[in-house]
Amino acid sequence: MTAVPAIERRRPAPGKLWQSLLYHAVMLTFAAIFLLPFYWMTISALKFNAEIFANPVSWWPDPVRWENLAQLFMRDDFPFLRQFMNSVFYAGSVAIAVVLSCSLAAYAFGCLRWRGRNLVFALTICALLMPTIVTFLPVYLAWSRLGLVGSYWPLIFPFLLGDAFFIFMLRQFFLGVPRELMDAARLDGASEFRIWWQIVLPQVRTALVIVGLFAIVYTWNEFFGPLIYLQNREDMPLSLGLFTFQSQRATEWSISMAGSFFTAMPMVLLFLLTQRLFQQGLTTSGLK
Amino acid sequence: MGAVTLTGVRKLFGTMEVIKGIDLAIADRELVVFVGPSGCGKSTLLRMIAGLEDVDYGAIEIAGRDVTELAPALRGVAMVFQNYALYPHMTAYDNMAYGLRRAGLAGAEVDKRVRATAAMLQITELLPRRPKAMSGGQRQRVAIGRAIVRNPEVFMFDEPLSNLDAALRVEMRSQIARLHRELQATMIFVTHDQVEAMTLADRIVVLNGGRIEQVGTPREVYHRPANIFVAGFIGSPAMNLLPANLHRGAALELGWGTRVTWTAAVPALPDNAPVTLGVRPERVSLCDAARAQASGEVTLAEHLGDETILHLKVSDGVSLTVKAGGDVAALVGDRLHVAFDLAGACLFGPDGRRIAPD
Ligand SMILES: Nc1ncnc2c1ncn2[C@@H]1O[C@H](COP(=O)(O)OP(=O)(O)OP(=O)(O)O)[C@@H](O)[C@H]1O
Ligand SMILES: [Mg+2]
Numbered sequence: 001m002t003a004v005p006a007i008e009r010r011r012p013a014p015g016k017l018w019q020s021l022l023y024h025a026v027m028l029t030f031a032a033i034f035l036l037p038f039y040w041m042t043i044s045a046l047k048f049n050a051e052i053f054a055n056p057v058s059w060w061p062d063p064v065r066w067e068n069l070a071q072l073f074m075r076d077d078f079p080f081l082r083q084f085m086n087s088v089f090y091a092g093s094v095a096i097a098v099v100l101s102c103s104l105a106a107y108a109f110g111c112l113r114w115r116g117r118n119l120v121f122a123l124t125i126c127a128l129l130m131p132t133i134v135t136f137l138p139v140y141l142a143w144s145r146l147g148l149v150g151s152y153w154p155l156i157f158p159f160l161l162g163d164a165f166f167i168f169m170l171r172q173f174f175l176g177v178p179r180e181l182m183d184a185a186r187l188d189g190a191s192e193f194r195i196w197w198q199i200v201l202p203q204v205r206t207a208l209v210i211v212g213l214f215a216i217v218y219t220w221n222e223f224f225g226p227l228i229y230l231q232n233r234e235d236m237p238l239s240l241g242l243f244t245f246q247s248q249r250a251t252e253w254s255i256s257m258a259g260s261f262f263t264a265m266p267m268v269l270l271f272l273l274t275q276r277l278f279q280q281g282l283t284t285s286g287l288k
Numbered sequence: 289m290g291a292v293t294l295t296g297v298r299k300l301f302g303t304m305e306v307i308k309g310i311d312l313a314i315a316d317r318e319l320v321v322f323v324g325p326s327g328c329g330k331s332t333l334l335r336m337i338a339g340l341e342d343v344d345y346g347a348i349e350i351a352g353r354d355v356t357e358l359a360p361a362l363r364g365v366a367m368v369f370q371n372y373a374l375y376p377h378m379t380a381y382d383n384m385a386y387g388l389r390r391a392g393l394a395g396a397e398v399d400k401r402v403r404a405t406a407a408m409l410q411i412t413e414l415l416p417r418r419p420k421a422m423s424g425g426q427r428q429r430v431a432i433g434r435a436i437v438r439n440p441e442v443f444m445f446d447e448p449l450s451n452l453d454a455a456l457r458v459e460m461r462s463q464i465a466r467l468h469r470e471l472q473a474t475m476i477f478v479t480h481d482q483v484e485a486m487t488l489a490d491r492i493v494v495l496n497g498g499r500i501e502q503v504g505t506p507r508e509v510y511h512r513p514a515n516i517f518v519a520g521f522i523g524s525p526a527m528n529l530l531p532a533n534l535h536r537g538a539a540l541e542l543g544w545g546t547r548v549t550w551t552a553a554v555p556a557l558p559d560n561a562p563v564t565l566g567v568r569p570e571r572v573s574l575c576d577a578a579r580a581q582a583s584g585e586v587t588l589a590e591h592l593g594d595e596t597i598l599h600l601k602v603s604d605g606v607s608l609t610v611k612a613g614g615d616v617a618a619l620v621g622d623r624l625h626v627a628f629d630l631a632g633a634c635l636f637g638p639d640g641r642r643i644a645p646d
Contacts, residue, residue: 180373183340184434188387189361202377 038264045069045258052253065254072258077249080259082234083241087263090152090226090237091219095212097159102166103174103208107196109167110174111182121171127164132224140228154229155222159215166211173207174200213274220267238263290351290364290441290474291316292337297346299332299498306332308498309346316351319468319475321485324495325521330478333495334444337476338365351441361390366435367444370451372427374419380406380430381415387438405437408470425456432464436471443475450480457481464488482524486510494518511632516640519566525597525609527634528572530565534635540565544603546581548628554635554644563643566634569597569611572626580625584608586618600624 044052045068046061072080108114109121143154177200185199201208226240236244242259249255292314299307306329314320322330335341337348339360347356355363366387374383381402388398406412411429419427428448435443445464449457461484468475468488479485485492486506494501494509494517501521502514513519519527531543536559540550557563577583584600587607591614598610598618610626618624635644 178371178373180369180371181375183335183338183360184367184369184373184375185386186340187338187360187365187367188434188438189359189390190386194390199375 041257045261049253068254068258078245083236083238087237091216093156094159094219095215098166098215099208099212101160101162102170105162105167106170106174110171124164155225173204177203293349295347298344300344306498317472318490320491321489322478322493323485328495329498338367339363364441366438366440368431368435368448370447372431376419379416384434384437401437405433409433445477447478516636525569528567528608532563532565534561534563543606552644562638564636567628569609571629572610575625575627577625579627581627583625586620586622
């Protein structure tokens with residue numbers, strides 16, 4: 001411990017203080033601009049439909065209609081809870097599928113040496129350049145022949161076969177794992193599968209979580225796939241369910257807003273909880 | 289037991305031949321050191337013996353068994369890597385136990401062996417720690433422990449000490465020598481460090497460009513280098529290699545005109561044959577102008593305390609290194625005279641091979 005009082009050393013110079021105030025003022029303004037729609041959504045969820053469009057604008061619901069929330073869970077023309085669980089299932093399955101399949105592929109591309117590896121990797125990257133819409137029709141027909149349209153198979157199964165973007169991303173992390181670690185494990189008698197699972201994956205945990213989060217956010221908002229493959233209201237994820245509800249009940253704004261609130265909330269929470277991990281993932285390589 | 293035999297071993301990366309035909313027999317319980325310039329293929333050769341690189345041509349035998357196509361774990365070898373390569377997410381205990389568990393040993397047996405090895409290396413208190421919470425020297429000891437615990441027939445070390453500071457290096461060096469005595473196992477050791485090579489090795493293998501230049505005891509490669517490459521590579525500071533012409537009647541005419549008498553026997557060569565005289569810096573001594581066999585200006589003076597390394601420019605393109613006493617106060621720019629002690633000198637023929645002493 002030094003004898004120098006910490007407070008004295010930390011007091012900013014007057015010039016610094018102004019700089020800091022200005023900086024925070026600017027940041028707070030931008031934050032407010034970005035938060036405004038979210039705030040609007042939240043208060044609209046608690047208003048009468050009429051109040052939403054009131055002029056002058058009402059910035060606080062009067063009265064606060066908690067009943068709107070209760071309604072959201074009770075209406076039989078909008079199985080909100082069911083669709084929420086569908087979304088959780090859909091996003092969770094895709095995240096797990098992506099992490100497993102892409103990390104296996106990334107291990108093969110980043111950690112193993114085999115003939116034709118670079119060619120196959122280049123072809124995989126080429127898949128990134130192919131818009132989904134191009135392959136869409138034949139893929140739809142195939143699923144239709146299999147009789148699986150209307151289920152989640154066409155939405156989840158493709159991710160078990162890997163995804164070019166996530167393979168590319170994970171490979172970068174796998175390349176950073178020291179080759180000697182795998183060599184040591186080979187000398188210790190571990191199989192390639194075991195090396196992938198027990199030695200390499202623990203070194204890239206952060207990357208796996210990041211990929212999983214990306215997949216969850218992507219799937220949570222995914223609209224086109226479910227729109228094509230799912231018809232029953234009970235089967236839809238929220239992204240599609242909310243849209244369907246809005247297009248059928250165009251005037252019930254407060255219910256849509258309540259639905260939107262609960263659709264957006266999980267992603268906001270997820271981000272707030274994992275923010276630190278995102279930063280960590282960016283600053284440390286997860287090694288050493 | 290743990291003899292290692294390489295026959296005609298070659299390795300290509302793409303079209304680049306990195307190991308160009310190695311024949312080498314390492315006896316059981318021998319400690320062999322691979323030395324050579326960077327990129328000469330030391331690590332590649334070691335990894336081929338371990339089974340971590342495929343052998344393109346040739347065969348490798350360990351303990352009388354052809355292991356050329358065998359998986360690394362089945363060869364009875366263990367390796368210590370330069371950067372230790374400890375599994376970062378496991379404790380020292382789990383690092384050491386990993387291979388034993390893969391081999392299917394029961395928990396009690398694993399525990400017994402890990403603890404016995406840890407006690408032998410005095411790392412018992414490190415067992416619950418992860419590599420991140422250890423110093424470089426401690427990691428090194430755990431890495432050695434991980435190799436020992438599997439009780440292999442052949443140990444391989446790829447520059448294991450180069451990440452340690454000087455004092456620790458000396459300590460670990462003696463520990464490896466002690467381990468070699470106690471374990472009675474074959475060891476192959478790769479190093480850049482001359483002192484490590486000279487002090488540890490039963491035999492030194494000098495590699496250059498994927499080929500073996502010489503195999504011999506430390507004394508042999510130092511005093512009887514097979515060729516100019518080995519002469520220049522082994523020893524620090526390096527041996528002086530001086531252009532000369534050998535005349536009949538045992539007169540050696542040095543590049544700058546001085547004639548000296550060469551008394552040792554040499555094979556028949558045409559008169560005036562171009563040869564190279566190799567003289568170790570410690571065999572060159574300062575003298576007065578009258579007895580001088582060479583004179584030159586000091587271009588660099590390294591005062592090391594107990595000795596002084598002087599670099600002299602004798603003539604264009606010929607420079608000399610002299611190892612003089614620590615009390616020599618010569619400075620850059622001084623003109624000095626030297627004489628050679630040819631008793632321990634070597635003579636290399638036009639093809640670069642040693643012709644004397646034989
Ligand atoms: N995987 C690889 N692919 C292509 N070339 C390689 C590969 N590994 C090694 N090489 C090449 O093989 C040659 C020998 O490499 P190696 O690592 O065995 O040298 P080394 O003697 O251990 O060098 P150092 O003393 O620097 O460790 C080098 O020219 C290197 O570039
Ligand atoms: Mg090397």
